[in-house]
Amino acid sequence: MSSSPIPPEARAAWAAQDRQREARPELSLERIVEASVRIADADGLAAVSMARVAKELGFATMALYRHVGSKDALLVHMQDTAYGEPPATSPSSLGWRDGMVLFMRGLLEAHLKHPWVLEIPLSTPPLMPQSLKWMDWALAVMTDLPLEPFEKLSTMLLLSGYARNEAATAAMIGDMASPQNENVDVDFEAGLRTLTGPDRLPAVHALVMSGRLFEMPAEATSDDGDEFILDFGLGRILDGLEALIVKRKPNFPTV
Missing domain, CATH: 1.10.357.10 (Tetracycline Repressor, domain 2)
Known part of the structure; x- marks a missing residue:
């Protein structure tokens, strides 16, 4: 049996895009991803878990799995959502x-x-x-x-x-x-002066001794x-x- 060339996460994301003009259900992939992004922005990626997201939305954890198959799949959706829209300029x-x-x-x-x-x-x-x-x-x-x-x-x-x-x-x-x-x-520059010399890392030494290492x-x-x-x-x-x-x-x- 041949497998689909489209990963399940991509199929779900495109299906969600097609539903944007419809009334949003009480719980949806979009709401799950939005909540996950908010949590990551506030507390870091490590804070994102299915249980934390479910609590944020007021649902049981298992309810999320009807919309996103796993934590790894959720991360894929979060990553794509974080890119936002491309420039508005034509x-x-x-x-x-x-x-x-x-x-x-x-x-x-x-x-x-x-x-x-x-x-x-x-x-x-x-x-x-x-x-x-x-x-x-x-x-x-x-x-x-x-x-x-x-x-x-x-x-x-x-x-x-x-x-x-x-x-x-x-x-x-x-x-x-x-x-x-x-x-x-x-002090990075002072460290380089201390650790380098004409006989040890001479190219780095010459650069730092020029006095122009950070000159614009x-x-x-x-x-x-x-x-x-x-x-x-x-x-x-x-x-x-x-x-x-x-x-x-x-x-x-x-x-």
């Missing part, structure tokens, strides 16, 4: 580069708003409703680019991965700066180091894509 109104920036920053904002998403493994292909909406929006931005279909998909995955990585870094920095962290007062480049538009790092990395990704576009089609607009 892709056709944007140049490809501005569109890709908006795509990446929109996903980054979603991850920063719901950092617990990073704790959920990416265990299924992007077949859930919100994931496919984001994919469709990004592909619409790239409609006219002289790229092969798989190259467009790879570009989208590269930028979504960049957003996820930047969100993970921001979460890690936030944890390091928390009052509970014993290393909050560690002249082209920086603000003194926000985190924002510069984000823009610098994103810019280099798009520069590489632009070089490929120009190679394929020299007269193609690059802005």
Whole structure:
């Protein structure tokens, strides 16, 4: 017997989307996921359990299983819901580069708003409703680019991965700066000066001894180091894509 190419979580999520115009039942997948997201936002992903969600909604725990098959399935729905809607701006109104920036920053904002998403493994292909909406929006931005279909998909995955990585870094920095962290007062630059030397890690030593380790480049538009790092990395990704576009089609607009 052949299995369906659509995971049960995706089938349930799309069915829920189709029911949105109907009167919402007393208990539904949508209400269960919304409550789960509220709990995770308030108390972290570890606080989400079928029992806690059922209590939040005023139902017996077993009632939830008529709408979502397991805790793992619930996490898949939560993850997709957390992405929210793609940008409201029409892709056709944007140049490809501005569109890709908006795509990446929109996903980054979603991850920063719901950092617990990073704790959920990416265990299924992007077949859930919100994931496919984001994919469709990004592909619409790239409609006219002289790229092969798989190259467009790879570009989208590269930028979504960049957003996820930047969100993970921001979460890690936030944890390091928390009052509970014993290393909050560690001076990174002073530590490098102490641990490195001309004969031990000479390249790192030369960098720190230049006295310019955290000096903002002249082209920086603000003194926000985190924002510069984000823009610098994103810019280099798009520069590489632009070089490929120009190679394929020299007269193609690059802005």
